[in-house]
Amino acid sequence: xxxxxxxxxxxxxxxxxxxxxxxxxxxxxxxxxxxxxxxxxxxxxxxxxxxxxxxxxxxxxxxxxxxxxxxxxxxxxxxxxxxxxxxxxxxxxxxxxxxxxxxxxxxxxxxxxxxxxxxxxxxxxxxxxxxxxxxxxxxxxxxxxxxxxxxxxxxxxxxxxxxxxxxxxxxxxxxxxxxxxxxxxxxxxxxxxxxxxxxxxxxxxxxxxxxxxxxxxxxxxxxxxxxxxxxxxxxxxxxxxxxxxxxxxxxxxxxxxxxxxxxxxxxxxxxxxxxxxxxxxxxxxxxxxxxxxxxxxxxxxxxxxxxxxxxxxxxxxxxxxxxxxxxxxxxxxxxxxxxxxxxxxxxxxxxxxxxxxxxxxxxxxxxxxxxxxxxxxxxxxxxxxxxxxxxxxx
Ligand code: ZN
Numbered sequence: 289x290x291x292x293x294x295x296x297x298x299x300x301x302x303x304x305x306x307x308x309x310x311x312x313x314x315x316x317x318x319x320x321x322x323x324x325x326x327x328x329x330x331x332x333x334x335x336x337x338x339x340x341x342x343x344x345x346x347x348x349x350x351x352x353x354x355x356x357x358x359x360x361x362x363x364x365x366x367x368x369x370x371x372x373x374x375x376x377x378x379x380x381x382x383x384x385x386x387x388x389x390x391x392x393x394x395x396x397x398x399x400x401x402x403x404x405x406x407x408x409x410x411x412x413x414x415x416x417x418x419x420x421x422x423x424x425x426x427x428x429x430x431x432x433x434x435x436x437x438x439x440x441x442x443x444x445x446x447x448x449x450x451x452x453x454x455x456x457x458x459x460x461x462x463x464x465x466x467x468x469x470x471x472x473x474x475x476x477x478x479x480x481x482x483x484x485x486x487x488x489x490x491x492x493x494x495x496x497x498x499x500x501x502x503x504x505x506x507x508x509x510x511x512x513x514x515x516x517x518x519x520x521x522x523x524x525x526x527x528x529x530x531x532x533x534x535x536x537x538x539x540x541x542x543x544x545x546x547x548x549x550x551x552x553x554x555x556x557x558x559x560x561x562x563x564x565x566x567x568x569x570x571x572x573x574x575x576x577x578x579x580x581x582x583x584x585x586x587x588x589x590x591x592x593x594x595x596x597x598x599x600x601x602x603x604x605x606x607x608x609x610x611x612x613x614x615x616x617x618x619x620x621x622x623x624x625x626x627x628x629x630x631x632x633x634x635x636x637x638x639x640x641x642x643x644x645x646x647x648x649x650x651x652x653x654x655x656x657x658x659x660x661x662x663x664x665x666x667x668x669x670x671x672x673x674x675x676x677x678x679x680x681x682x
Contacts, residue, residue, distance in 0.1 A: 298670055299613075301673070309404075309662075313665060316402060317385050318385045320375075320387050323428065323430070325373075342356060344356075348444050349441030349446065350437065350444075356422070367424075367425050367450065368455070368675070370402045371401055374395070375392075375393055380657055395653065397653070404672065405424055407665060407672075408424075417682065419681065425441065457630045460644050467617060467663060468619065469613060471620065474596060474599075475558060475623065477627055478529070478624065478625045479592060479594045479627060481562070482553060485552070486547055486586075487537075489503035489582045501582050503537055504544070507537060510572065514532060514552070526557065527561075528555060529554065533553050534549070535551075536549045552569065554566075594631060600638065604679070644668060646664065647663075
């Protein structure tokens with residue numbers, strides 16, 4: 289149907305493309321590539337963008353792809369990001385388009401994120417109802433945990449080479465109805481840090497504990513005392529998590545080992561709380577070790593920072609999604625204890641990370657039974673097209 293130039297993109301504009309988008313998504317789903325290995329996926333994306341008339345730059349920060357489209361004389365520019373990588377999981381969905389490779393799977397829906405942005409890309413190039421510059425950022429290695437794709441693209445000059453006024457991204461959200469958006473200004477997703485504490489004691493015979501420094505008892509004491517960090521040191525109206533996910537030590541019941549190890553996952557939603565957690569964990573580990581006559585080695589590794597949405601861009605994106613799906617399908621997103629490397633983009637530019645419902649009965653993210661809901665492809669493509677058109681209003 290012909291579209292008046294003063295109208296912005298809506299879901300109906302993509303209904304004719306639904307089958308094509310599903311086919312692309314299912315192709316990507318069947319051919320997953322792990323972080324830093326997204327050669328085929330990056331080529332799939334770059335080839336299409338080139339065909340549609342984008343200025344395409346490959347190998348930005350490794351396998352990242354940026355497609356730039358300029359229209360008119362407008363000076364504003366927007367960046368929209370999708371992630372491309374899969375996970376080291378063997379798929380058990382039994383779907384006809386399931387992963388063709390054991391041990392690799394799109395279990396986080398990045399196949400869907402990439403396809404939605406490609407859907408918008410084709411539409412924007414064909415219709416060009418905007419005035420300014422669109423930068424479409426296809427990012428590798430979101431799942432890397434450290435030295436991830438976002439950091440690599442930024443270090444490779446992403447924002448200098450492709451300047452933008454704001455950056456937007458999206459993740460699907462199992463548990464919320466398909467086609468509904470969850471929005472939140474300010475902190476949205478947690479900072480995620482990993483801590484390894486090695487307790488160095490003195491080993492010996494289990495029958496002669498007085499001649500040893502027992503690293504097992506020290507570790508047990510540490511695990512219990514670490515439970516007080518969130519309950520006693522963090523302001524009760526703030527959220528944080530300290531989980532001891534691993535405890536290793538010893539080889540036999542009649543041997544006191546030389547050392548033991550505990551490993552922690554630490555989550556927070558503000559820089560202040562993040563610092564408090566680190567300071568208390570280090571303090572507790574050192575003083576408990578000392579109380580037992582042991583010493584410690586600690587490896588405190590900061591992972592992705594907090595995803596913090598800026599007020600103005602979140603209000604704008606909320607306006608756009610409300611126009612698109614109606615206010616009954618837009619809700620406030622709860623804080624999410626998971627983490628996401630989109631946070632690095634938001635450290636450099638104002639912007640908003642949105643969540644799009646993947647269905648109330650969707651398997652959870654990173655499950656071997658997870659599948660992206662294709663019912664979202666037209667919604668997500670329309671979202672990015674409309675958001676770009678509105679941000680770069682002619
Ligand atoms: Zn993900």
